[in-house]
Amino acid sequence: MTAECCGYPISIFFIVVNEFCERFSYYGMRAVLVLYFRYFLLWDDDLATSIYHAFVALCYLTPILGAIIADSWLGKFKTIIYLSIVYAIGQVTMAISTIHDITDANRDGTPDNFTFHIALSMLGLILIALGTGGIKPCVAAFGGDQFQEHQSRQLNTFFSVFYLCINAGSLLSTLITPVLRAQECGIHTQQQCYPLAFGVPAVLMVISLVVFIAGSGMYVKTDPEGNIMWSVCKCIGFAIKNRFRHRSSSYPKREHWMDWANEKYDKLLIAQIKMVLKVLFLYIPLPMFWTLFDQKGSRWTLQATTMSGDFVSILISTVNPILILTLVPIMDRLIFPLIQKCGLNFSPLKRMTVGMLFAAMAFVSAALVQIEIDKTLPNFPSSSESQLKVVNTYSTTLNVTISPNEHLLIESFGVQLHTSKHTYSTISCMFVNDFSLIHGEQWCEFSRKFGFGASYTFLIPSTVFSDDCESITEVEDMKPNSVHMALQIPQYFLITTGEVMFSVTGLQFSYSQAPKNMKSVLQAGWLCTNAVGNIIVLIVAELGKLPKQWAEYLLFASLLVAVSIIFSIMAYFYTYIDPAEIEAQVRKEQGLEPEEMEKETLEMEEKDEDQKNEQGVKQTKI
Numbered sequence: 001m002t003a004e005c006c007g008y009p010i011s012i013f014f015i016v017v018n019e020f021c022e023r024f025s026y027y028g029m030r031a032v033l034v035l036y037f038r039y040f041l042l043w044d045d046d047l048a049t050s051i052y053h054a055f056v057a058l059c060y061l062t063p064i065l066g067a068i069i070a071d072s073w074l075g076k077f078k079t080i081i082y083l084s085i086v087y088a089i090g091q092v093t094m095a096i097s098t099i100h101d102i103t104d105a106n107r108d109g110t111p112d113n114f115t116f117h118i119a120l121s122m123l124g125l126i127l128i129a130l131g132t133g134g135i136k137p138c139v140a141a142f143g144g145d146q147f148q149e150h151q152s153r154q155l156n157t158f159f160s161v162f163y164l165c166i167n168a169g170s171l172l173s174t175l176i177t178p179v180l181r182a183q184e185c186g187i188h189t190q191q192q193c194y195p196l197a198f199g200v201p202a203v204l205m206v207i208s209l210v211v212f213i214a215g216s217g218m219y220v221k222t223d224p225e226g227n228i229m230w231s232v233c234k235c236i237g238f239a240i241k242n243r244f245r246h247r248s249s250s251y252p253k254r255e256h257w258m259d260w261a262n263e264k265y266d267k268l269l270i271a272q273i274k275m276v277l278k279v280l281f282l283y284i285p286l287p288m289f290w291t292l293f294d295q296k297g298s299r300w301t302l303q304a305t306t307m308s309g310d311f312v313s314i315l316i317s318t319v320n321p322i323l324i325l326t327l328v329p330i331m332d333r334l335i336f337p338l339i340q341k342c343g344l345n346f347s348p349l350k351r352m353t354v355g356m357l358f359a360a361m362a363f364v365s366a367a368l369v370q371i372e373i374d375k376t377l378p379n380f381p382s383s384s385e386s387q388l389k390v391v392n393t394y395s396t397t398l399n400v401t402i403s404p405n406e407h408l409l410i411e412s413f414g415v416q417l418h419t420s421k422h423t424y425s426t427i428s429c430m431f432v433n434d435f436s437l438i439h440g441e442q443w444c445e446f447s448r449k450f451g452f453g454a455s456y457t458f459l460i461p462s463t464v465f466s467d468d469c470e471s472i473t474e475v476e477d478m479k480p481n482s483v484h485m486a487l488q489i490p491q492y493f494l495i496t497t498g499e500v501m502f503s504v505t506g507l508q509f510s511y512s513q514a515p516k517n518m519k520s521v522l523q524a525g526w527l528c529t530n531a532v533g534n535i536i537v538l539i540v541a542e543l544g545k546l547p548k549q550w551a552e553y554l555l556f557a558s559l560l561v562a563v564s565i566i567f568s569i570m571a572y573f574y575t576y577i578d579p580a581e582i583e584a585q586v587r588k589e590q591g592l593e594p595e596e597m598e599k600e601t602l603e604m605e606e607k608d609e610d611q612k613n614e615q616g617v618k619q620t621k622i
């Protein structure tokens with residue numbers, strides 16, 4: 001019997017605090033990673049974003065490894081501890097790699113040996129990906145393991161609270177770590193403080209580990225039942241081979257292709273594999289949701305840069321976790337109970353389908369915003385055109401004729417305007433609030449806010465200093481961005497509503513539909529849908545760019561609608577199961593473990609009927 005508080009096992013307190021600290025560590029490090037690549041390692045934008053996306057994809061691929069270790073070898077508890085140690089070492093390695101003084105022998109403020117810093121940071125990132133991905137399926141499943149049969153309502157709430165902790169950690173760290181980076185620190189020279197920005201996430205990871213270990217005495221720990229993954233692979237392999245051997249129509253058909261393993265493998269194992277395969281099959285269309293979701297960080301961020309408003313980076317990095325923290329309780333306490341009261345069966349798979357449709361609507365909203373933005377954008381010359389600007393300071397009107405074969409290119413960057421060599425200069429800056437012309441002691445100052453996205457030309461006559469600065473003419477070549485960033489809020493709201501319905505439900509569903517000995521494996525399968533989504537963003541979204549951004553948004557929205565229709569058809573044919581009941585049935589058929597079975601049957605009878613309705617459970621024999 002585990003210790004309880006308000007119907008919840010006390011042990012889950014340690015698990016949710018552990019998750020909060022771990023997500024703080026992960027998202028905090030991610031918030032400054034691209035900046036570190038860009039401004040410390042001096043990589044270009046393309047390399048920095050590619051390595052960043054590859055790292056994120058790796059973090060969602062390693063759950064498979066963690067799940068195999070947990071379910072086949074070490075058990076969830078030990079796997080979480082060992083991989084958290086790997087994770088913490090990775091974070092510390094990463095923090096050390098950002099200390100510029102280590103290789104700054106000439107003390108000029110920049111590292112002398114970039115290879116050292118790159119090698120150390122890549123090692124750190126690999127360890128982090130192994131750690132964060134490895135423990136992720138185990139922590140959620142381990143949390144679920146703490147609940148008993150009669151606590152299925154509390155189990156659902158646990159997954160919502162778990163998701164809230166993820167986002168609370170994400171919100172705080174994305175606010176804090178960029179501020180830490182902006183501090184100055186160093187032994188020989190003062191530089192932006194990357195060691196602090198990466199060091200604090202490392203400390204949080206150590207705290208996460210300590211909190212998890214502190215709960216040791218209270219956890220329900222299930223031991224792995226041998227090398228389950230190897231048995232699963234062998235069993236599937238045998239079923240395929242046996243089916244192929246008996247392909248002639250003279251052999252009677254079997255109910256399920258896995259039944260071709262009956263000759264050699266335990267019925268219980270076959271039943272468990274069927275349960276897992278059914279769910280994994282259902283997951284095939286799901287990466288499309290993450291493909292759209294992950295574009296928040298790329299396409300939508302770029303969209304924001306063409307809009308007006310000064311809070312770009314803060315808005316972008318925090319709006320999603322803030323909305324999650326608000327929407328999860330509203331959905332759990334208000335919307336879902338209300339739907340249930342109306343007599344509608346809003347089963348997990350229906351919620352996930354509606355979640356996908358919300359994400360599609362978010363992209364329709366993004367397309368509408370893009371159309372508004374496009375109306376305000378200047379027409380840039382295409383790859384087969386040139387643009388000329390002719391400034392007439394002569395006293396009469398002049399006719400300009402253009403010979404189509406001649407190209408004119410005037411380009412000079414810098415802040416010095418020479419009167420003879422270069423009379424034209426382009427300066428692009430962020431947050432330009434004042435602009436001064438200095439000539440010896442004399443100067444002209446233009447103190448006002450220059451709009452984002454705007455382009456100005458200043459015409460300086462030769463008499464400028466004798467005539468006073470009044471003679472300088474300012475021309476607005478391109479208007480400042482005028483579509484306000486607040487217009488992006490509906491799309492963020494829609495995608496986050498979709499995330500609550502899709503992701504929180506997916507987490508619960510993956511746990512509830514998995515046999516006891518493969519809970520982590522199914523969590524890993526669920527997380528893999530995220531990895532594949534990330535990879536699709538990397539490949540398809542980067543390669544196949546449509547000429548009009550709004551058209552691309554609509555294309556993604558249509559694809560997700562198509563995918564959600566396919567998913568809803570698959571879901572229609574899916575029968576919710578109670579894995580424990582099926583396992584008990586198989587054991588009964590095999591005449592095994594009567595005492596164990598009796599206990600399980602009793603527990604099942606005690607189960608709350610309306611909790612089943614809440615899940616939309618239709619018990620069936622697999």
Ligand SMILES: C[C@H](N)C(=O)N1CCC[C@H]1C(=O)O
Pocket residue numbers: 166167170320321324499503530
């Ligand atoms: C920060 C996101 N709202 C979020 O909670 N997640 C995005 C991918 C899954 C989930 C996470 O576990 O971090």
